[in-house]
Amino acid sequence: MKRPGNKPPQPAPATVAHLGEDRxxxxxxxxxxxxxxxxxxxxxxxxxxVRSGSKTLELLKTDAVVxxxxxxxxxxxxxxxxxxxxxxxxxxxxxxxxxxxxLVTVAIPPSTPVLWMHGLYKGLRRAARKxxxxxxxxxxxxxxxxxxxxxxxxGRVEPNRCVSRAGGRPGDILYVTGRLGGSLSGKxxxxxxxxxxxxxxxxxxxxxxxxxxxxxxxxxxxRMARASGCGxxxxxxxxxxxxxxxxxxxxxxxxxxxxxxxxxxxxAARLEAxxxxxxxxxxxxxxxxxxxxxxxxxxxHGFDHFPQP
Amino acid sequence: MKRPGNKPPQPAPATVAHLGEDRxxxxxxxxxxxxxxxxxxxxxxxxxxVRSGSKTLELLKTDAVVxxxxxxxxxxxxxxxxxxxxxxxxxxxxxxxxxxxxLVTVAIPPSTPVLWMHGLYKGLRRAARKxxxxxxxxxxxxxxxxxxxxxxxxGRVEPNRCVSRAGGRPGDILYVTGRLGGSLSGKxxxxxxxxxxxxxxxxxxxxxxxxxxxxxxxxxxxRMARASGCGxxxxxxxxxxxxxxxxxxxxxxxxxxxxxxxxxxxxAARLEAxxxxxxxxxxxxxxxxxxxxxxxxxxxHGFDHFPQP
Numbered sequence: 001m002k003r004p005g006n007k008p009p010q011p012a013p014a015t016v017a018h019l020g021e022d023r024x025x026x027x028x029x030x031x032x033x034x035x036x037x038x039x040x041x042x043x044x045x046x047x048x049x050v051r052s053g054s055k056t057l058e059l060l061k062t063d064a065v066v067x068x069x070x071x072x073x074x075x076x077x078x079x080x081x082x083x084x085x086x087x088x089x090x091x092x093x094x095x096x097x098x099x100x101x102x103l104v105t106v107a108i109p110p111s112t113p114v115l116w117m118h119g120l121y122k123g124l125r126r127a128a129r130k131x132x133x134x135x136x137x138x139x140x141x142x143x144x145x146x147x148x149x150x151x152x153x154x155g156r157v158e159p160n161r162c163v164s165r166a167g168g169r170p171g172d173i174l175y176v177t178g179r180l181g182g183s184l185s186g187k188x189x190x191x192x193x194x195x196x197x198x199x200x201x202x203x204x205x206x207x208x209x210x211x212x213x214x215x216x217x218x219x220x221x222x223r224m225a226r227a228s229g230c231g232x233x234x235x236x237x238x239x240x241x242x243x244x245x246x247x248x249x250x251x252x253x254x255x256x257x258x259x260x261x262x263x264x265x266x267x268a269a270r271l272e273a274x275x276x277x278x279x280x281x282x283x284x285x286x287x288x289x290x291x292x293x294x295x296x297x298x299x300x301h302g303f304d305h306f307p308q309p
Numbered sequence: 310m311k312r313p314g315n316k317p318p319q320p321a322p323a324t325v326a327h328l329g330e331d332r333x334x335x336x337x338x339x340x341x342x343x344x345x346x347x348x349x350x351x352x353x354x355x356x357x358x359v360r361s362g363s364k365t366l367e368l369l370k371t372d373a374v375v376x377x378x379x380x381x382x383x384x385x386x387x388x389x390x391x392x393x394x395x396x397x398x399x400x401x402x403x404x405x406x407x408x409x410x411x412l413v414t415v416a417i418p419p420s421t422p423v424l425w426m427h428g429l430y431k432g433l434r435r436a437a438r439k440x441x442x443x444x445x446x447x448x449x450x451x452x453x454x455x456x457x458x459x460x461x462x463x464g465r466v467e468p469n470r471c472v473s474r475a476g477g478r479p480g481d482i483l484y485v486t487g488r489l490g491g492s493l494s495g496k497x498x499x500x501x502x503x504x505x506x507x508x509x510x511x512x513x514x515x516x517x518x519x520x521x522x523x524x525x526x527x528x529x530x531x532r533m534a535r536a537s538g539c540g541x542x543x544x545x546x547x548x549x550x551x552x553x554x555x556x557x558x559x560x561x562x563x564x565x566x567x568x569x570x571x572x573x574x575x576x577a578a579r580l581e582a583x584x585x586x587x588x589x590x591x592x593x594x595x596x597x598x599x600x601x602x603x604x605x606x607x608x609x610h611g612f613d614h615f616p617q618p
Binding site: 028101 | 324
């Protein structure tokens, strides 16, 4: 029944571009039943983690790169292969785990040169070798448009070393590894996933929350804070920047594939000293802290796959 | 050194269309190192199977559907979701296993209606519920072209009930379930993966080889024979056909998602009688046998994702 003076009903956002990535994922997740007790971590973290009848949790990840979005037709296919697998390794690292098996699904136009596919697999092979992964399956199908390469990666993690993005607490110090911004100039294709560093972290320390930076600190930090039920205080000037990158770029460019972690402040000094000794060439930088006020989450936004117009 | 009269060197096929799907996969597999002993079944079967520290083998599958290839822009998205998951379930069934966890990667144009995504997930949810699967992860990214939905599905199977496509022996009877051909008229979107039937088969009988028919009997039977080191004798007139489908369609249309199995002849009569009692409404039809001569593999070919021009 319409009554004069009532607000008109809000029309539902019509396209995924209007809705934005996070709200889309939230809506889709709501359509699914809650997982059972074997699922320790479900949708919304870097990986899913399930109990699997052995002492370790199994980690499961799927991730895709798309021509025109994550690489171009001119990109060396070996770099595309490296990137495709390294992205998924970065997510396994972000849970504190190590990778085991990969499966590869590729959709390609029939006109794709065979040598392009060889190049892709050489890049996949290089990343698999370096990080101890076995590629044990795959599927090749036809695309009527761009090339798609989707990676499935399994991993393992001890239950007491599995770190989600949701465990952050008010007062935790926020750290990032490496330098942020400017990834498009090349790093997005050649980055080294922080697997060694993350394993060291969860073995020697107890970070309360951990994730990898894929969409940019400006998008990913609010996600960690939201998942942890916290707000945050960020000092943008302390964000370590790639040479030549502005603060805005460091917050928004995305595809840094560095680690973001929240760590209890009482052990912060010990963590910083031990890190410097173990990884002298990779900075670990305190950039702010988690706060009790969940509404304190105001920094420029990063890369959204479906930016609002 | 060139000598007159020598054949000119064969140019390598330039595109994946020229090479064809099976040879492409063989070349790519050759680029990868051989898997270690934990991998019971690697690339080339319906699923990979790995030892995972528990009593059962873990099955891993990835599979994708692409707009313009496996569905059209006009297809009800709920049917796309059902199909995407059911295809992967069919592969888990083809190993003798049961499915457990699914992850979903979708690449979509930003202009995709939100309701289309809801529809897709409702179809996924329906298939997940019917077959006891938990959807525990996913990734949504941008496509510059068609919609692309890639499914990762894990499963389990007892080691003694795991059936590959490579175990067929000369003299084995070849059977197919259901009726073949004409899938494009609708079945390819709504088919019931033969999970219940496959589990019953491996629990009560010992098929020597098992696979699902995705590309058409004319493509898939030669694959089973090749993997088993056998040839085959097929009676095309005995191939059970969907009403209205020709023999050629039954061999070539593809996307039947019925089971193809090889079974020792000595128990064949008992299998046929038990099947009829257990699944009175789904035919199990003997269509030929495996033979000792590996070169006897001549039937019209089925659906190849990259058909030779």
